[in-house]
Amino acid sequence: MRYIFSLLLLVSILFCEAKVITLCNQCEIKELKQAIAVSKPFDTLLIKKGIYTCMNETINKPLTVIGENRPALDGQLKDEVLVVMSDHVNIIGIEIRNSKCGSMKDYSGLRVFKSKDVKIEDCVLFNTYFGIYLSDSKHILVKNCKSKGANYGNSDTGNGIHLWKCDSVQIEDCHLEGHRDGIYLEFAKHCFIQNNYCEKNFRYGVHFMFSDNDIYENNTFTNNGTGVAVMYSKGVHMFNNKFQNNWGDASYGLLLKDMSNGIINGNSFENNTIGVTMEGGTNMRFEKNNFTKNGYAMKVMANCRLDTFVRNNFAGNTFDASTNGELKENLFENNYWDKYEGYDLNRDKVGDIPYRPVSLYSVLVEQMPYAVMLMRSFTIDILNRAEKNIPSIVPETFVDDKPLMKMISQK
Amino acid sequence: MIRTENLEKHFGKLHVLRGVNTSFAGGEVVSVIGPNGSGKTTLIKSILGMVVPDKGKVYFDGLDVANDFSYRHHIGYMPQIGRYPENMKIGQLFAMMRDLRKSSTALDEELMHEFQLPAMFDKPMRTLSGGTTQKVSAALAFLFNPKVLILDEPTAGLDPVASETLKAKVLKAKRDGKLVIVTSHIMSEVEEMADKIMYLFEGKINFYKIIADLKAETGEEKLGKAIAKIMTEQAHA
Amino acid sequence: MLKIAKYVVYDILRSKVLLAYTLFLLLVSLALFSLETDGAKSVVSLLSIVLIIVPLISVVFTTTYFYNAYEFIELLVAQPLGRNTILLGEFLGVAFSMMAAFLIGVGVPMLVYSPNAMGGVLLLSGGGLTLSFISIAFFSSVAMRDKAKGIGMSLLLWFYFAVIYDAIVLGILFSFSDYPLEKAVIALASLNPIDMARIMVLMKLDISALMGFTGAVYKQFFGSSFGLVYTLGIMLVWIILPLAVSVRIFKKKNL
Numbered sequence: 001m002r003y004i005f006s007l008l009l010l011v012s013i014l015f016c017e018a019k020v021i022t023l024c025n026q027c028e029i030k031e032l033k034q035a036i037a038v039s040k041p042f043d044t045l046l047i048k049k050g051i052y053t054c055m056n057e058t059i060n061k062p063l064t065v066i067g068e069n070r071p072a073l074d075g076q077l078k079d080e081v082l083v084v085m086s087d088h089v090n091i092i093g094i095e096i097r098n099s100k101c102g103s104m105k106d107y108s109g110l111r112v113f114k115s116k117d118v119k120i121e122d123c124v125l126f127n128t129y130f131g132i133y134l135s136d137s138k139h140i141l142v143k144n145c146k147s148k149g150a151n152y153g154n155s156d157t158g159n160g161i162h163l164w165k166c167d168s169v170q171i172e173d174c175h176l177e178g179h180r181d182g183i184y185l186e187f188a189k190h191c192f193i194q195n196n197y198c199e200k201n202f203r204y205g206v207h208f209m210f211s212d213n214d215i216y217e218n219n220t221f222t223n224n225g226t227g228v229a230v231m232y233s234k235g236v237h238m239f240n241n242k243f244q245n246n247w248g249d250a251s252y253g254l255l256l257k258d259m260s261n262g263i264i265n266g267n268s269f270e271n272n273t274i275g276v277t278m279e280g281g282t283n284m285r286f287e288k289n290n291f292t293k294n295g296y297a298m299k300v301m302a303n304c305r306l307d308t309f310v311r312n313n314f315a316g317n318t319f320d321a322s323t324n325g326e327l328k329e330n331l332f333e334n335n336y337w338d339k340y341e342g343y344d345l346n347r348d349k350v351g352d353i354p355y356r357p358v359s360l361y362s363v364l365v366e367q368m369p370y371a372v373m374l375m376r377s378f379t380i381d382i383l384n385r386a387e388k389n390i391p392s393i394v395p396e397t398f399v400d401d402k403p404l405m406k407m408i409s410q411k
Numbered sequence: 412m413i414r415t416e417n418l419e420k421h422f423g424k425l426h427v428l429r430g431v432n433t434s435f436a437g438g439e440v441v442s443v444i445g446p447n448g449s450g451k452t453t454l455i456k457s458i459l460g461m462v463v464p465d466k467g468k469v470y471f472d473g474l475d476v477a478n479d480f481s482y483r484h485h486i487g488y489m490p491q492i493g494r495y496p497e498n499m500k501i502g503q504l505f506a507m508m509r510d511l512r513k514s515s516t517a518l519d520e521e522l523m524h525e526f527q528l529p530a531m532f533d534k535p536m537r538t539l540s541g542g543t544t545q546k547v548s549a550a551l552a553f554l555f556n557p558k559v560l561i562l563d564e565p566t567a568g569l570d571p572v573a574s575e576t577l578k579a580k581v582l583k584a585k586r587d588g589k590l591v592i593v594t595s596h597i598m599s600e601v602e603e604m605a606d607k608i609m610y611l612f613e614g615k616i617n618f619y620k621i622i623a624d625l626k627a628e629t630g631e632e633k634l635g636k637a638i639a640k641i642m643t644e645q646a647h648a
Numbered sequence: 649m650l651k652i653a654k655y656v657v658y659d660i661l662r663s664k665v666l667l668a669y670t671l672f673l674l675l676v677s678l679a680l681f682s683l684e685t686d687g688a689k690s691v692v693s694l695l696s697i698v699l700i701i702v703p704l705i706s707v708v709f710t711t712t713y714f715y716n717a718y719e720f721i722e723l724l725v726a727q728p729l730g731r732n733t734i735l736l737g738e739f740l741g742v743a744f745s746m747m748a749a750f751l752i753g754v755g756v757p758m759l760v761y762s763p764n765a766m767g768g769v770l771l772l773s774g775g776g777l778t779l780s781f782i783s784i785a786f787f788s789s790v791a792m793r794d795k796a797k798g799i800g801m802s803l804l805l806w807f808y809f810a811v812i813y814d815a816i817v818l819g820i821l822f823s824f825s826d827y828p829l830e831k832a833v834i835a836l837a838s839l840n841p842i843d844m845a846r847i848m849v850l851m852k853l854d855i856s857a858l859m860g861f862t863g864a865v866y867k868q869f870f871g872s873s874f875g876l877v878y879t880l881g882i883m884l885v886w887i888i889l890p891l892a893v894s895v896r897i898f899k900k901k902n903l
Contacts (some may be wrong), residue, residue, distance in 0.1 A: 378813040483729075490722070
């Protein structure tokens with residue numbers, strides 16, 4: 001897509017007599033409004049270093065806006081800063097700051113509305129209510145951008161990058177911090193999200209709603225309020241992400257709610273109160289993930305069906321799993337569980353007796369939460385062992401019949 | 412030197428001491444006798460502070476000994492059956508006792524040498540025979556040159572030579588003005604050493620007399636017979 | 649007092665039992681650290697040693713030692729020494745020996761393989777348990793004249809604190825699960841030195857799980873610096889209280 005862009009740019013420079021309009025505080029043209037007004041399609045606006053007041057300026061023709069030494073467009077907390085309402089717009093190397101905050105309208109630093117083929121690169125958003133707001137748009141690239149949420153107070157901040165009714169959006173190498181959600185997708189299809197770093201967002205690192213057939217990979221989600229949530233979506237694939245350090249009473253690495261046909265592969269869930277919570281998951285496939293040092297590695301609710309968990313590592317978790325009933329038609333196989341105490345007489349590297357990841361104690365804690373204080377007590381140990389030999393309370397179908405004897409290298 | 416006032420002691424249901432009032436003075440050897448279970452050892456242990464009486468008091472040189480252990484500097488005690496840390500060697504035991512008591516008075520190592528203990532200083536306590544253990548106990552009792560010596564069945568288990576040595580030592584202590592309290596079952600031995608005899612019976616002092624007086628009263632030459640005579644008289648009375 | 653402690657230590661060192669205990673701990677710790685590639689898992693295994701085996705050996709060793717040293721104590725009582733001096737001297741001697749065994753057996757491997765806060769807390773709780781169970785063993789030794797009864801009582805107390813107590817707590821939680829029990833559970837945990845030690849380690853080991861709804865309450869309490877002071881204070885009470893009771897009994901004891 002980028003190449004097409006570049007090609008287009010090249011073509012426009014060669015054949016359309018595109019010119020460069022320079023903006024600076026001492027120049028003839030001092031304001032963006034002026035520059036847009038005098039420009040023709042496929043012109044380039046070069047903004048020199050400086051601070052420019054910019055309130056709800058709309059780019060309504062194909063333009064390339066390039067900042068030199070990252071000039072700042074300042075909304076002075078009065079309105080939105082910059083709006084794109086045209087196809088073929090490139091915005092590169094600009095800082096956008098001080099958008100208005102308000103609950104009536106989702107004010108944002110940079111809004112892209114009903115546009116195609118827009119490229120936003122090397123931009124920094126600072127103190128904006130929403131960072132980048134993409135709606136009704138297609139073929140957008142957001143790359144190497146940084147957005148730090150506004151200090152409007154914990155609850156009152158928008159999302160870092162917000163997608164609504166979008167298609168084929170690519171978000172990569174971005175750093176999103178201190179927003180409500182780092183990245184929010186609603187009705188966004190065919191999106192590709194990679195190499196981003198989302199931290200300290202008050203709600204979710206990434207939040208999918210009704211967004212199908214998206215892929216996100218190699219992202220890191222750390223220290224977010226409640227983790228990453230993927231809800232009511234189909235065919236979302238998650239590869240090689242890191243979900244870590246989400247601590248709190250309702251915190252998890254990853255929350256899956258009413259999901260189907262997703263693949264979760266090669267991710268690591270580390271140091272979360274709950275690694276993965278899955279409610280109403282159908283046909284989800286967890287493979288080669290690492291679950292380490294979580295309070296609960298996973299909570300799989302009884303309304304999940306036809307899900308597969310294979311070749312995952314579970315190590316150093318306080319509880320490997322918990323559920324709220326009898327699981328049906330789910331497959332757990334060839335996972336490594338560090339709490340497994342079975343043997344392998346035929347030396348095929350698969351344990352000869354099944355492993356039940358739900359311990360009696362985790363069921364007890366579910367029913368009487370105060371019992372959490374008895375964790376690692378010898379008495380609890382005895383109870384767990386007794387239950388393992390004569391299972392009666394733990395769900396019978398939550399079982400790995402072929403647990404691996406050794407941890408799997410996921411690389 | 413030592414006075415007891417109305418000592419009472421129960422061990423569970425057993426009433427072991429039933430109001431013992433008595434006193435002991437320096438320069439005499441008192442023999443405490445009585446049948447088994449009459450309270451001899453309990454009396455001695457009360458004086459030593461090893462048994463805490465239910466009621467009554469023990470005075471040492473006029474001072475109440477309850478809650479004050481310093482009077483034990485002046486007491487040497489030889490238990491009936493001496494039991495010592497098994498892994499300790501004789502030499503170490505003597506060194507430890509010296510270390511623990513921090514005595515300022517000159518040591519009296521006479522008995523230790525007479526029993527030829529230094530030659531066995533390298534022997535661990537657990538390897539010793541009963542007799543040798545008794546020798547160690549006796550030597551330890553006299554070691555710190557105390558004003559009062561309390562010997563519980565001292566000659567039981569000792570060979571005749573050692574018995575004689577010990578008896579001589581007791582008499583010598585008496586001449587030095589010390590108080591020696593001895594329990595014993597062997598009348599001949601009592602006769603040889605003691606000046607006074609205290610007869611305990613069911614936790615009470617039946618009589619406490621100078622031996623010479625006792626013999627004169629009963630007209631018997633032998634102590635054993637004298638005592639037997641008193642007993643029968645009491646039984647008829 | 650220190651002199652008596654010195655002789656107690658000499659005496660204990662001469663028997664091979666302490667040496668065996670030290671070696672046992674050393675071997676187990678080394679095995680756990682070298683066989684287990686994951687350091688955290690070795691700590692988990694060591695935790696069960698610290699919570700169960702260390703208190704057990706502490707009570708059994710102390711009680712047996714006390715009855716074997718009965719002669720020595722008798723000897724001391726007839727000497728010009730105060731009874732509290734004698735008993736505290738005995739305690740110090742035993743405590744020093746057992747702590748040395750624990751620190752060499754578990755502390756040294758810990759220092760080599762896992763020199764971090766987690767290891768420190770584990771040593772702290774193990775040390776606290778060693779001392780409090782020595783103290784508890786002194787109580788049963790002084791209270792019971794008969795050796796068999798004394799050892800029996802020590803074992804019973806160990807079993808009570810190690811197993812039965814938590815079962816009772818579980819029962820209470822089960823029966824009153826509809827009531828808010830945060831404070832009650834903290835109080836209940838304080839009544840058992842093993843629970844205190846366990847919670848101390850939990851605050852480091854299972855921090856993720858404890859961030860869950862109810863756990864967070866405890867995390868807030870025990871995880872704070874006040875909580876640490878509280879935990880250590882309660883541990884200290886569990887060392888001092890049985891010992892103080894033992895001294896009271898011992899002062900009136902007939903030997």
